[in-house]
Amino acid sequence: MTMYRCAEHRARDALRWLTIVVAGAMAVPAQAEFTVGAEVPTVSLKTTDGKSVEIRRAEGTVTVQVGDEQIHPKAVVIHLLQPDCPQCRAQLQALKPLAARFLERDVVTLGIAHRGTPEDARALAKELNPGFPIALGVDSDIARQFAAGDTLGIADATGIVRFAQAGFGEGDQTLWEQALDELVAGKPVAKAGTDRERLAVGDSMPAIRLPSLRNDKPMSLGIEAGKLVFRDDAGKESRPKAVIFFFSRY
Amino acid sequence: MVHLQKFHEKHADQGLQVFVISMHPEPEQARKLTAELKATYPIFNGHGSDLGK
Numbered sequence: 001m002t003m004y005r006c007a008e009h010r011a012r013d014a015l016r017w018l019t020i021v022v023a024g025a026m027a028v029p030a031q032a033e034f035t036v037g038a039e040v041p042t043v044s045l046k047t048t049d050g051k052s053v054e055i056r057r058a059e060g061t062v063t064v065q066v067g068d069e070q071i072h073p074k075a076v077v078i079h080l081l082q083p084d085c086p087q088c089r090a091q092l093q094a095l096k097p098l099a100a101r102f103l104e105r106d107v108v109t110l111g112i113a114h115r116g117t118p119e120d121a122r123a124l125a126k127e128l129n130p131g132f133p134i135a136l137g138v139d140s141d142i143a144r145q146f147a148a149g150d151t152l153g154i155a156d157a158t159g160i161v162r163f164a165q166a167g168f169g170e171g172d173q174t175l176w177e178q179a180l181d182e183l184v185a186g187k188p189v190a191k192a193g194t195d196r197e198r199l200a201v202g203d204s205m206p207a208i209r210l211p212s213l214r215n216d217k218p219m220s221l222g223i224e225a226g227k228l229v230f231r232d233d234a235g236k237e238s239r240p241k242a243v244i245f246f247f248s249r250y
Numbered sequence: 251m252v253h254l255q256k257f258h259e260k261h262a263d264q265g266l267q268v269f270v271i272s273m274h275p276e277p278e279q280a281r282k283l284t285a286e287l288k289a290t291y292p293i294f295n296g297h298g299s300d301l302g303k
Contacts, residue, residue: 210294210299213295219292248270
């Protein structure tokens with residue numbers, strides 16, 4: 001992604017203003033992804049087929065219980081997803097063969113539908129048949145914790161998160177496979193996430209030059225002479241004081 | 251997106267501009283959804299762009 005890294009103080013002021021606005025609007029602090037090095041969240045939910053599913057960590061060991069079956073896995077993969085989200089569905093399908101292969105190596109995979117309705121989650125499980133449980137997670141603690149995004153986390157046998165990512169991109173499967181291979185072998189995970197670039201507070205606004213979704217005419221947003229400049233799909237130019245830009249899977 | 255629309259309506263005259271970059275693999279579906287949600291802020295079609303990588 002092309003980024004302007006020069007010191008654009010006005011744009012930074014705008015981003016700070018934006019941060020205050022967004023922070024004020026959010027009632028509950030929420031994460032966009034798992035934190036590498038943190039304990040895996042405790043989970044106690046029902047699956048789409050009515051079984052209870054639990055993930056808990058005690059005395060340095062992670063335990064997964066699905067129905068009456070209790071497992072101490074070598075790794076746990078947790079995928080928080082929204083049933084009607086195209087990227088989540090693609091990620092679930094990418095995860096399916098890996099989950100089947102690693103199940104034989106004591107790796108447990110769990111999908112958690114943290115948005116949408118139970119019917120959406122059941123329809124997803126029926127349609128895509130991932131081969132691992134999908135839990136109904138709406139309004140749960142883990143849904144509140146990760147309300148800021150759809151994320152995938154991999155924890156080791158001690159229940160510590162060793163790999164985390166937000167979103168999904170082609171090639172991520174290779175990273176999951178590598179992390180799982182390492183965890184099953186009792187080795188440290190060499191690569192704990194993707195290389196996708198992230199914006200942080202203090203970064204300059206990325207230049208965006210893309211067509212309008214509505215009419216395919218070009219639009220642009222960037223910084224010119226220290227000021228934000230937006231050109232809409234009718235060619236009209238404006239200089240906003242601040243912007244909120246949001247990447248949507250829709 | 252509903253909340254962003256509210257932000258857009260409330261703060262636009264103060265100089266706040268809301269944008270969405272849609273990464274939906276099928277832009278036609280994204281167009282339908284934004285019409286249903288009555289979103290009036292600018293929406294970039296970012297599918298397939300470098301921004302998604």
